[in-house]
Amino acid sequence: MISVRGLRKRFEDKEVLKGIDIDIFDNETIVILGPSGQGKTVMIKSMIRLMEPDAGEIYFDDENIREYNKRELEDFRKKIAYVFQNSALFDFLDVRENLALFLRMHKKMHEEKIEHKIVEALSFVGLNRDVLDKYPEELSGGMKKRVAIARAMIKEPKYIFYDEPTTGLDKKNAELVSNLIKVLKQKISSTSIIVTHDIELMENVSDRVALLKDGKVFFVGKKEEISDETFEYLYSIGDTYEI
Numbered sequence: 001m002i003s004v005r006g007l008r009k010r011f012e013d014k015e016v017l018k019g020i021d022i023d024i025f026d027n028e029t030i031v032i033l034g035p036s037g038q039g040k041t042v043m044i045k046s047m048i049r050l051m052e053p054d055a056g057e058i059y060f061d062d063e064n065i066r067e068y069n070k071r072e073l074e075d076f077r078k079k080i081a082y083v084f085q086n087s088a089l090f091d092f093l094d095v096r097e098n099l100a101l102f103l104r105m106h107k108k109m110h111e112e113k114i115e116h117k118i119v120e121a122l123s124f125v126g127l128n129r130d131v132l133d134k135y136p137e138e139l140s141g142g143m144k145k146r147v148a149i150a151r152a153m154i155k156e157p158k159y160i161f162y163d164e165p166t167t168g169l170d171k172k173n174a175e176l177v178s179n180l181i182k183v184l185k186q187k188i189s190s191t192s193i194i195v196t197h198d199i200e201l202m203e204n205v206s207d208r209v210a211l212l213k214d215g216k217v218f219f220v221g222k223k224e225e226i227s228d229e230t231f232e233y234l235y236s237i238g239d240t241y242e243i
């Protein structure tokens with residue numbers, strides 16, 4: 001379980017997170033929904049200290065990760081996969097090496113086993129061996145996303161964070177990614193945390209939804225519990241709203 005209390009983050013004169021409180025339960029898929037510029041990316045990056053928060057506590061299974069030193073943090077991150085907003089594959093590595101990286105660095109695994117795992121993950125995301133020797137710049141946006149999800153899957157993480165997994169994809173690819181998120185959750189039963197402004201994605205995958213506005217989570221519950229007024233408030237112009 002993840003418990004976040006009073007999480008704050010400021011950039012110069014702009015306070016982006018103004019005291020985030022949220023509990024995330026094991027094996028759930030929680031969608032954090034909010035308009036552009038509300039601090040969704042800052043929130044999840046701060047939650048795993050990819051960005052250093054200014055204040056607050058972050059408990060993963062009762063351990064306050066804000067107290068972790070560098071080594072403890074590195075160990076902790078082995079349990080976590082993060083699918084970045086821009087997929088963030090390594091441009092100088094081909095798909096095979098992008099997928100193999102974690103296994104090579106942290107697992108003592110034979111080459112055949114690594115290759116097997118890579119091919120298995122690729123086929124799970126609907127790609128075949130042809131892409132193994134390609135570099136990220138040779139892939140479409142949808143394919144990059146799928147490779148990024150395959151890379152997350154290979155880690156068999158306890159927690160997967162997805163930042164805008166469907167943004168920039170056409171309807172067909174967005175649906176495909178949305179289904180992958182669901183099936184992957186069943187396969188490796190990770191806790192999935194998704195930030196997005198894609199309402200269709202939220203409707204398709206969420207067990208619960210958290211709504212973020214003006215630096216705070218002001219609603220957490222099931223999607224059926226979100227009233228029209230709540231949605232209106234979410235998309236009305238507020239303190240940190242930017243176009």
Ligand SMILES: Nc1ncnc2c1ncn2[C@@H]1O[C@H](COP(=O)(O)OP(=O)(O)OP(=O)(O)O)[C@@H](O)[C@H]1O
Nearest residue numbers: 011016034035036037038039040041042043197242
């Ligand atoms: N490294 C940084 N330095 C300064 N300001 C930043 C930094 N990262 C984010 N911000 C600011 O924090 C605010 C929230 O940004 P964030 O990227 O978290 O929004 P978001 O909700 O993820 O938006 P989007 O939906 O467009 O991805 C923005 O005003 C942004 O300019």
Ligand SMILES: [Mg+2]
Nearest residue numbers: 040041085164
């Ligand atoms: Mg973002």
